[in-house]
Amino acid sequence: MNDGVCRVQINRPEALNALNTELIRAIADTLETCDRNGEIRCMILTGIDQAFAAGADIHEMQSLSPSDFLHSHFFKDWERIRRIKKPVIAQVSGFVLGGGCELAMICDCIIASETAVFGQPEIRLGVIPGAGGTQRLTRALGKSKAMEMILTGRTITAQEAEATGLISRVVPADQLEEETRSLAKVIAAHAPLAVQLAKQSVLNAAEVGFAEGLLLEQNSFYLLFSTNDQDEGFEAFLEKRKPQFHGN
Numbered sequence: 001m002n003d004g005v006c007r008v009q010i011n012r013p014e015a016l017n018a019l020n021t022e023l024i025r026a027i028a029d030t031l032e033t034c035d036r037n038g039e040i041r042c043m044i045l046t047g048i049d050q051a052f053a054a055g056a057d058i059h060e061m062q063s064l065s066p067s068d069f070l071h072s073h074f075f076k077d078w079e080r081i082r083r084i085k086k087p088v089i090a091q092v093s094g095f096v097l098g099g100g101c102e103l104a105m106i107c108d109c110i111i112a113s114e115t116a117v118f119g120q121p122e123i124r125l126g127v128i129p130g131a132g133g134t135q136r137l138t139r140a141l142g143k144s145k146a147m148e149m150i151l152t153g154r155t156i157t158a159q160e161a162e163a164t165g166l167i168s169r170v171v172p173a174d175q176l177e178e179e180t181r182s183l184a185k186v187i188a189a190h191a192p193l194a195v196q197l198a199k200q201s202v203l204n205a206a207e208v209g210f211a212e213g214l215l216l217e218q219n220s221f222y223l224l225f226s227t228n229d230q231d232e233g234f235e236a237f238l239e240k241r242k243p244q245f246h247g248n
């Protein structure tokens with residue numbers, strides 16, 4: 001890692017990367033460590049060829065009661081991932097199901113191999129998505145498509161996911177890693193504080209009201225005019241050279 005990009009791989013092949021408590025905690029711990037590391041400017045979260053993740057772990061959840069979920073604050077580590085400040089790109093192939101689809105949607109962009117299959121199949125288990133699927137899928141696809149997928153458990157292909165706006169891009173399987181890394185490198189080369197505030201402003205579009213979102217965007221814009229990187233970005237443009245950003 002000397003380009004500001006860090007790649008984190010989920011690797012539990014025997015269970016198609018099913019996300020048990022230990023695994024999701026390890027993902028949150030790792031992403032938070034990367035978030036604090038000044039040399040890392042963009043993260044890639046990926047899985048294995050067969051699966052980004054086939055869901056939350058059904059074996060682990062099977063015998064839990066509502067009070068078990070409440071007492072353990074079951075989704076706390078998912079929340080930690082949501083609060084990561086630097087951009088996280090989900091690089092996905094194979095099964096992206098249930099909690100796996102929800103985890104990908106918590107990330108900031110999704111780049112998929114043409115082998116990827118997306119869905120929220122929880123209804124087939126007699127439950128519903130619990131890590132944000134009903135909210136994020138609806139915002140990504142609109143009510144009708146999200147409703148159909150969530151009520152039927154139907155999966156969609158990577159091509160369909162791209163056409164509907166769930167993902168940024170679908171690429172051939174053998175180009176997935178390279179394409180994702182080039183995207184991450186472009187982001188990592190930009191001014192880190194601008195990237196952080198841009199990410200937060202885009203997330204605000206779904207998380208706060210419109211007027212508040214506009215105000216927060218404007219204030220972030222003004223705030224960036226106190227940074228050295230803004231001086232550098234503007235000067236470099238006027239001097240017709242490439243900017244060197246230092247994150248301050």
Ligand code: CAA
Pocket residue numbers: 014015016018019054055056057058059095097098099100102121122125128129130131133
């Ligand atoms: N949890 C735990 N284990 C899982 C799993 C999951 N979500 N998905 C797959 N596995 C395990 C299987 O139990 C199996 O293990 P064993 O070999 O020990 O039996 C192994 O991974 C391989 O799976 P399959 O043999 O089923 O593989 P397949 O290729 O025939 O089918 C699949 C693949 C279609 C993804 C199928 O495994 C499947 O339907 N998985 C469950 C998908 C699902 O329902 N996800 C939602 C979970 S609930 C959730 O995520 C709640 C939430 O919102 C937070």
